[in-house]
Amino acid sequence: MATKALSFTLSLNDLFSSKSPHTASSLSVFSVRCSAGNGERPWKNSDARLVLEDGSIWKAKSFGASGTQVGEVVFNTSLTGYQEILTDPSYAGQFVLMTNPQIGNTGVNFDDEESAQCFLSGLVIRSLSISTSNWRCVKDLGDYLTERNVMGIYDVDTRAITRRLREDGSLIGVLSTDNSKTDDELLHMSKSWNIVGLDLISGVSCKSPYEWIDSTKKEWEFSAGEGPRDTFHVVAYDFGIKHNILRRLASYGCKITVVPSTWPASETLKLNPDGVLFSNGPGDPSAVPYAVETVKNIIGKVPVFGICMGHQLLGQALGGTTYKMKFGHHGGNHPVRNLRTGRVEISSQNHNYAVDPATLPEGVEVTHINLNDGSCAGLAFPAQKLVSLQYHPEASPGPHDSDNAFGDELLSSGARRIKYLKICDKSSEQGLASSDFHSFH
Numbered sequence: 001m002a003t004k005a006l007s008f009t010l011s012l013n014d015l016f017s018s019k020s021p022h023t024a025s026s027l028s029v030f031s032v033r034c035s036a037g038n039g040e041r042p043w044k045n046s047d048a049r050l051v052l053e054d055g056s057i058w059k060a061k062s063f064g065a066s067g068t069q070v071g072e073v074v075f076n077t078s079l080t081g082y083q084e085i086l087t088d089p090s091y092a093g094q095f096v097l098m099t100n101p102q103i104g105n106t107g108v109n110f111d112d113e114e115s116a117q118c119f120l121s122g123l124v125i126r127s128l129s130i131s132t133s134n135w136r137c138v139k140d141l142g143d144y145l146t147e148r149n150v151m152g153i154y155d156v157d158t159r160a161i162t163r164r165l166r167e168d169g170s171l172i173g174v175l176s177t178d179n180s181k182t183d184d185e186l187l188h189m190s191k192s193w194n195i196v197g198l199d200l201i202s203g204v205s206c207k208s209p210y211e212w213i214d215s216t217k218k219e220w221e222f223s224a225g226e227g228p229r230d231t232f233h234v235v236a237y238d239f240g241i242k243h244n245i246l247r248r249l250a251s252y253g254c255k256i257t258v259v260p261s262t263w264p265a266s267e268t269l270k271l272n273p274d275g276v277l278f279s280n281g282p283g284d285p286s287a288v289p290y291a292v293e294t295v296k297n298i299i300g301k302v303p304v305f306g307i308c309m310g311h312q313l314l315g316q317a318l319g320g321t322t323y324k325m326k327f328g329h330h331g332g333n334h335p336v337r338n339l340r341t342g343r344v345e346i347s348s349q350n351h352n353y354a355v356d357p358a359t360l361p362e363g364v365e366v367t368h369i370n371l372n373d374g375s376c377a378g379l380a381f382p383a384q385k386l387v388s389l390q391y392h393p394e395a396s397p398g399p400h401d402s403d404n405a406f407g408d409e410l411l412s413s414g415a416r417r418i419k420y421l422k423i424c425d426k427s428s429e430q431g432l433a434s435s436d437f438h439s440f441h
């Protein structure tokens, strides 16, 4: 018996020795599981608390950065794409809870970043994958979050928290790894913070204008091949813009100038662009009246396209109001109906606010609705050469059903066209009837 036990130990040692033929990732998995011997337990106990403003306390295990952080908790139902979610600047001020129970299994890579930074408050997941396995992986999720100073927690009942958010609406929470803080202190912090009314755009927008060049890489292009470059000049307002919006514009032949959120409308108009894009961005659209003012000064003068925050700002600039939804839409599986064509797109979404269509002036058309709750998902105002979507046609992550919001298939001339810029065609300059507009779809 003793001999058998000894040989078993030896073969395990062989297995984990650096000379064994196993891959680095499988070794690191096993070494994490078997690394006791330094006096510490080989498992981790709860070392973090998420305290919600409703008084509930959720014990969890921390990964990534440590500390104390406040934010609004929202749940995201995407099955894939956690890296794009982590780098979507629209999550500034929010904890993202992933309803998919296992996160981290594909690690992170250099190509899937949607911005240069992670602006979210933290990540909440059920199970952190103990191994990473993907040909593009350069780093595991925990190391990535630590480097970017983002707090994460796992081994927390994400299903129970999601049900609470669905029933009671979005909640403010405080996440802490600091044992010196009492539950009451953390509860007080969460009750005294509010995301409504905060200008979160100014913290995520670029500081000065720049040119964007990259289009979608050939191997990832899912639409018709790349057309001629620089056919149109688009000025893109960066309210927290995702890189894939810029890549898709470039793929459809645009030269793009990205400008900060505070860039004056007069300077934009001086550039004489073919179109202006108002991007996605974090927080409450009512907290950024300066951006609404800029939008007001541009619409009607040049074709415009609004995405998510951009759509909400357009709604306000037209005289409409926005409201906060109960728990918003965050995920890659939201059905949207295009009311003009009847076509249903499965879309990528991330928003907590929506435009109230009843408050919009005559002539503004609701073009899309979210089929989960009937909320307004798209607008058009042909008289002002304006289109906008509440969701994310650029996806990343998410399905590509809505990509045609950017452009049409290759035209006979060989040039790809940007759909919203078609409304500035010479033929329609004399006056654009809404029936003309319909024909663009």
Ligand SMILES: NC(=O)CC[C@H](N)C(=O)O
Binding pocket: 090, 279, 280, 281, 282, 283, 284, 285, 307, 308, 309, 310, 350, 351, 352, 353, 354
């Ligand atoms: N993705 C976005 O642009 C988000 C828009 C807005 N901040 C909201 O939460 O509704």
